[in-house]
Amino acid sequence: MQAECVECGAVIEVPEDVMQGEILPCADCGVELEVIALEPLALDLAPLEMEDWGE
Amino acid sequence: MSADRLAVGIVGASGYAGGELLRLLLGHPGVEVTQATSERHVGRFVYQVHPHLRRQTTLRFTARETLAPVDVLFLAMPHGQAQAHIADYAALAGRIVDLSADFRLRDPAHYAAAYGSAHLAPDWLPRFVYGLPELYRAELAGASYASGVGCNATASILALWAALQGDLLDPAQPIVVDLKVGSSEAGNAPSESSHHPARSGVVRPFQLTGHRHEAEVRQALAPRGAFDVRLAVTSVEMVRGVAAAAHVTLPAGLDERDLWARYRAAWADSPFVRIVHDRNSLHRHPEPRLLAGTNYADVGWEYDPATGRAVLLAALDNLGKGAAGSAVQSMNLMCGFDETTALSFGGIYP
Numbered sequence: 001m002q003a004e005c006v007e008c009g010a011v012i013e014v015p016e017d018v019m020q021g022e023i024l025p026c027a028d029c030g031v032e033l034e035v036i037a038l039e040p041l042a043l044d045l046a047p048l049e050m051e052d053w054g055e
Numbered sequence: 056m057s058a059d060r061l062a063v064g065i066v067g068a069s070g071y072a073g074g075e076l077l078r079l080l081l082g083h084p085g086v087e088v089t090q091a092t093s094e095r096h097v098g099r100f101v102y103q104v105h106p107h108l109r110r111q112t113t114l115r116f117t118a119r120e121t122l123a124p125v126d127v128l129f130l131a132m133p134h135g136q137a138q139a140h141i142a143d144y145a146a147l148a149g150r151i152v153d154l155s156a157d158f159r160l161r162d163p164a165h166y167a168a169a170y171g172s173a174h175l176a177p178d179w180l181p182r183f184v185y186g187l188p189e190l191y192r193a194e195l196a197g198a199s200y201a202s203g204v205g206c207n208a209t210a211s212i213l214a215l216w217a218a219l220q221g222d223l224l225d226p227a228q229p230i231v232v233d234l235k236v237g238s239s240e241a242g243n244a245p246s247e248s249s250h251h252p253a254r255s256g257v258v259r260p261f262q263l264t265g266h267r268h269e270a271e272v273r274q275a276l277a278p279r280g281a282f283d284v285r286l287a288v289t290s291v292e293m294v295r296g297v298a299a300a301a302h303v304t305l306p307a308g309l310d311e312r313d314l315w316a317r318y319r320a321a322w323a324d325s326p327f328v329r330i331v332h333d334r335n336s337l338h339r340h341p342e343p344r345l346l347a348g349t350n351y352a353d354v355g356w357e358y359d360p361a362t363g364r365a366v367l368l369a370a371l372d373n374l375g376k377g378a379a380g381s382a383v384q385s386m387n388l389m390c391g392f393d394e395t396t397a398l399s400f401g402g403i404y405p
Contacts (some may be wrong), residue, residue: 008315030333
């Protein structure tokens with residue numbers, strides 16, 4: 001299966017046995033995508049613990 | 056010499072760019088380096104000047120006057136010397152790649168304005184292809200003569216190229232490219248300013264206006280408009296590397312996917328340009344330190360959709376993609392080798 005990264009539009013290869021809540025990384029932009037639904041398959045940005053880069 | 060390999064010579068092989076050329080060409084399966092000249096080091100083994108090449112070659116430096124005909128001749132001399140004798144070099148080799156600034160500009164008037172003197176061989180300027188394969192891949196294929204590239208010009212061009220190709224830049228908008236550069240850009244001739252106590256640890260504004268590579272950048276961008284591009288160069292604590300940050304205004308309201316699409320479209324067919332725009336990594340943007348010794352150029356961006364303000368980024372090794380790497384890549388195209396031959400080294404980390 002394939003899905004699209006919601007951040008950068010890259011194609012994400014999704015294993016056939018993917019489970020709801022599973023985290024999939026995007027190889028292009030590095031975000032972590034959470035599987036929020038299986039039928040139909042839907043991904044969203046996984047919650048991210050932010051680092052303060054401006055510090 | 057192996058009959059199925061092209062004979063290659065390097066004129067001016069004792070400099071930093073010459074050493075990088077030697078390192079790359081000694082690992083190239085389609086060529087054999089038969090001559091490496093240096094007037095200062097005649098008779099010395101190559102490794103005595105380039106110690107990382109010990110047991111890589113038994114070549115000794117020779118004098119220019121003893122050059123024999125070769126298939127490909129690289130010229131890696133200080134600016135101004137290649138143009139003075141280009142006809143003599145052309146008599147020795149059917150293909151020439153000149154790493155100096157002598158044949159980068161097509162217009163002799165632009166050369167005179169940038170370098171302060173009239174070009175000595177203006178008739179040769181149109182015979183050379185600008186040796187940046189990412190822009191001139193088709194023109195380089197089968198070409199006889201290629202110029203080198205300016206390292207700061209290359210970083211600036213690659214930083215701007217995807218936005219330019221994506222019709223996101225307005226020629227009426229002045230562009231300033233801030234460049235942080237390493238000490239090897241100054242070459243291997245020592246000077247008061249390169250003396251360790253004076254150079255170590257610096258963040259030294261080197262040339263913030265009027266950099267001569269501006270002419271190369273404007274020439275490369277010219278087919279898309281008369282862009283007013285200015286370079287501001289600062290020397291920093293680094294031996295190899297260029298980090299370019301082009302400050303521009305893009306249309307407001309773009310989103311990340313719009314920019315990803317432009318960058319992917321611009322670089323899909325360029326094996327040595329990588330898009331680095333990472334949300335989660337420690338290394339979120341292009342960084343020159345990761346590219347030392349490679350022919351890669353990393354590009355990326357930072358963009359504020361509310362205002363359209365953007366900083367377009369590129370990083371490279373000034374001796375790699377900014378000099379010898381692009382020269383070998385150009386040779387590969389000129390001679391029909393795979394473009395990536397001998398250039399696949401991916402760098403070291405940390």
